[in-house]
Amino acid sequence: MASPKKTSVSIAMPVYNEEVDLPRNIPVLQKFLRENFKDYDWEIVIADNGPSKDRTGEVGRELEKKYKGVKYMLIPRSGRGGALKEVWLKSKSDIVAYMDIDLSSDLRYFSKLIKAIEKGSDIAIGSRLAKGAKVYGRTLLREVMSRGYNLLIKFFFWTSFNDAQCGFKAMSHEAARKLLPAIEDKAWFFDSEFLVVGECAGLKVTEIPIVWRDDPRSTVKVAKTAMGDLKGLYRLFRTRPWKKLKNEWKV
Ligand SMILES: Nc1nc2c(ncn2[C@@H]2O[C@H](COP(=O)(O)OP(=O)(O)O)[C@@H](O)[C@H]2O)c(=O)[nH]1
Ligand SMILES: [Mg+2]
Structure with missing residues (x-):
């Protein structure tokens, strides 16, 4: 009898000038998935x-050859978001x-993200600012900016999440x-x-409090980056792109 089809998961690792962390951390993640994501x-x-x-x-190409389940993709030009969008849209997972x-x-929270999607959430996010999260070593500047930025999002868009x-x-x-x-x-x-x-636009976002070691x-x-974020929020507030999506999705 054929075994039931396993749920497939693509994990993108956005990298830019990461020759040090790549060979150190890809094997850690690959081992974690081999041991904990057998299903x-x-x-x-x-x-x-x-x-x-x-x-x-x-280094990326060497890791692709050496480790099962690891792929390397070169995405010309676009920044971190562009890279994620390209990998995610190409993925069949x-x-x-x-x-x-x-x-x-902390990798131990990764299965919670995946389980939240399996249970019906559209998006699941790790959060350093939700109740129950633990954060070590973050600078005061980043902490204050992050809290202020997320309050601004809540104020203007009435969203539920605490850490974008x-x-x-x-x-x-x-x-x-x-x-x-x-x-x-x-x-x-x-x-x-x-x-x-x-x-x-009506998608369900689930927030998972995590442990973060900065x-x-x-x-x-x-x-x-803060300027880019503020400009971005202003663009969304002005153009309200979710209205068009709601129409398309008939929400
Ligand atoms: N693909 C891609 N990844 C990037 C770019 N800039 C940063 N990253 C990656 O984004 C991730 C987060 O960066 P990091 O410097 O740790 O951000 P921080 O933790 O918020 O200070 C790392 O894996 C970086 O290599 C970029 O322009 N393109
Ligand atoms: Mg970082």
Whole structure:
């Protein structure tokens, strides 16, 4: 008798100049999935951008050869959001997900994200600002900015989630297929945009409190990214893209 089809999961790892973390953390994630995700058909997709200016490309291709279930993809130009969108839209898996290569989010919470989607959520997100979350080593500046930014989102869009920017998220194949073509940002605002537009259009977002150990090395330029976020929120407030989606989806 044929065994029942396993749920498939694609995990994108957006990377830019990550020659140090890639060989250290891809094996950690691959081992974790081998041991804990036996009931799933999983793949890890290294989503390199640019291309990176260091040996990320070579290291990524070596990891693809060496480790089962690991793929390397070079996505020309687009930033982090553009890379995620491309990997997710190309994926045929039932569930698409992503996490940051520094593995700041404790992997033990990954199955909770996936289970939330299996139980019927369209989007599941890790959260450092929900009740029950634990955060170690985050700078006061990032913490204050993050709290302020998320309050602003709630105030203007009446959304339910508390942490738009955590690098630990999953989405059903169906939600990705219908939502992502409408998402414009190709950089850091991408996450906020798909969450706001998705929830305002009627998709179900589940927030999972996680344990986060901050990696002090960061590729984020705080002032520039904050400006991009504010401009992005203003664009969404003005254009209200979910209205068109609600019509298309007949919500
Ligand atoms: N594909 C891609 N990934 C990026 C880009 N910029 C940053 N990343 C990745 O995004 C993830 C999160 O970056 P990180 O610097 O840890 O952000 P922070 O934890 O918010 O400070 C890491 O895996 C980075 O390599 C980009 O332009 N393209
Ligand atoms: Mg980080």
